[in-house]
Amino acid sequence: MKSPRSRPSRRITIVDVARHAAVSTKTVSRVLNGEPHVTEPVRERVREAVRVLDYHPNIMAQGLARQRSYLIGLVYENPSPSYGVDLQMGVLDRLRGERYRLVVLPVRSVNDHADEVVGLLRSAAIDGVVLAPPASDSRRILDELVGIGMPFARISPTRFDDIVPGVVVDDVSAAAEVAAAVLAQGHCRIGIIKGDPTHAASSARMTGYTQAFAAAGVEIDHGRVIDGLFTFDSGFAAARTLLDRPDRPTAILAQNDDMAVGALMAAREAGIDVPRELSIVGFDDSEIARITWPRITTMRQPVFDMAVSATSLLLDQLAGVPVPATIAHEHRLILRESIAPAPGAGG
Numbered sequence: 001m002k003s004p005r006s007r008p009s010r011r012i013t014i015v016d017v018a019r020h021a022a023v024s025t026k027t028v029s030r031v032l033n034g035e036p037h038v039t040e041p042v043r044e045r046v047r048e049a050v051r052v053l054d055y056h057p058n059i060m061a062q063g064l065a066r067q068r069s070y071l072i073g074l075v076y077e078n079p080s081p082s083y084g085v086d087l088q089m090g091v092l093d094r095l096r097g098e099r100y101r102l103v104v105l106p107v108r109s110v111n112d113h114a115d116e117v118v119g120l121l122r123s124a125a126i127d128g129v130v131l132a133p134p135a136s137d138s139r140r141i142l143d144e145l146v147g148i149g150m151p152f153a154r155i156s157p158t159r160f161d162d163i164v165p166g167v168v169v170d171d172v173s174a175a176a177e178v179a180a181a182v183l184a185q186g187h188c189r190i191g192i193i194k195g196d197p198t199h200a201a202s203s204a205r206m207t208g209y210t211q212a213f214a215a216a217g218v219e220i221d222h223g224r225v226i227d228g229l230f231t232f233d234s235g236f237a238a239a240r241t242l243l244d245r246p247d248r249p250t251a252i253l254a255q256n257d258d259m260a261v262g263a264l265m266a267a268r269e270a271g272i273d274v275p276r277e278l279s280i281v282g283f284d285d286s287e288i289a290r291i292t293w294p295r296i297t298t299m300r301q302p303v304f305d306m307a308v309s310a311t312s313l314l315l316d317q318l319a320g321v322p323v324p325a326t327i328a329h330e331h332r333l334i335l336r337e338s339i340a341p342a343p344g345a346g347g
Contacts, residue, residue: 012055020049069125072314074307075105075117075141076132080230080258082286083303087132087155090307098315100127107135111198114140121150128152128314130307134199136166151317153310158200164325165317167309169301171201174331175208175255176215178281178299181333182251183216186342187279191224191242191249193235193259205255205283224249228259235262243270243278250278250342257282257289260296264338275340285334294337302329 014032018025023042030038031046038046049055074091076084084106091102103126107117111134118141121129128151135141136154142163145152154166182190192209195202206225213220226241228234235254242249243266254260260282264274272278274294282289285300309327316323 073129086303094311153313171204175205179212235259239263239266
């Protein structure tokens with residue numbers, strides 16, 4: 001004979017909560033869903049019953065009743081592990097206490113597989129989706145979502161301003177500011193490691209660099225501009241190419257932190273001191289920029305906060321609440337030990 005402990009415990013239901021609180025199941029439902037027309041004392045009785053009974057709503061059952069899955073998607077491509085983690089943590093932070101759950105939909109190449117992304121979104125049984133770059137700039141994906149009426153929120157969109165809502169940061173001015181910080185240290189021989197050319201952020205940040213160089217009266221040597229892929233390995237390879245030049249740069253602008261750390265490793269391999277002989281700056285202010293040595297000077301792009309805002313926009317749409325077309329976040333230059341005056345420039 002099985003002991004009582006071996007028997008599975010019965011799942012607590014909304015009926016049990018209603019009996020404990022001495023109210024109807026409809027009243028319990030209203031309290032759990034934050035609906036009006038329930039007095040505060042009754043609300044308190046229901047909340048106490050929920051706490052005492054350790055009741056957890058059956059999200060799947062709620063979804064069937066409301067013709068919702070209570071799942072939201074997150075589509076992103078960026079190969080930087082730190083960027084992906086910040087996105088996911090931001091969405092999950094905003095979902096804390098909500099009935100919705102997250103479905104992560106990473107994509108190898110949005111540019112090459114937009115139709116597959118569309119098929120994935122159609123079949124994933126999600127109620128809405130947060131789109132990170134470059135999916136947030138994919139006309140094919142955006143048109144499909146608008147066509148099927150699926151709510152979405154865009155992170156860092158740079159195109160199609162008429163398709164809203166979106167959460168933005170000014171990539172151009174942010175890149176101009178970080179480049180200006182390097183130029184102010186007297187650097188003229190500056191290498192640039194661009195991000196993935198299929199990402200609009202790469203061209204936006206290059207525009208910012210160009211503006212800063214022009215303001216300082218310094219010409220960009222396009223022989224020192226190399227495409228990367230927003231990955232450590234691409235930053236390492238690009239930096240090796242730059243540092244093998246006889247007129248190697250005294251500073252490297254990398255368009256994200258993973259590539260900046262790749263450049264740092266390439267400099268160490270070549271026996272080049274950072275920052276005395278070579279300054280390196282990144283972009284994003286991801287964790288990797290804070291834990292390497294020397295720590296990386298970078299432009300803080302609040303990816304976590306932007307993901308929180310985008311998720312809020314999506315949840316409001318799902319609740320039928322009007323949302324703004326755009327939420328703007330501020331960038332901030334973070335000065336650390338990877339930058340110094342150019343050799344011979346004093347300081």
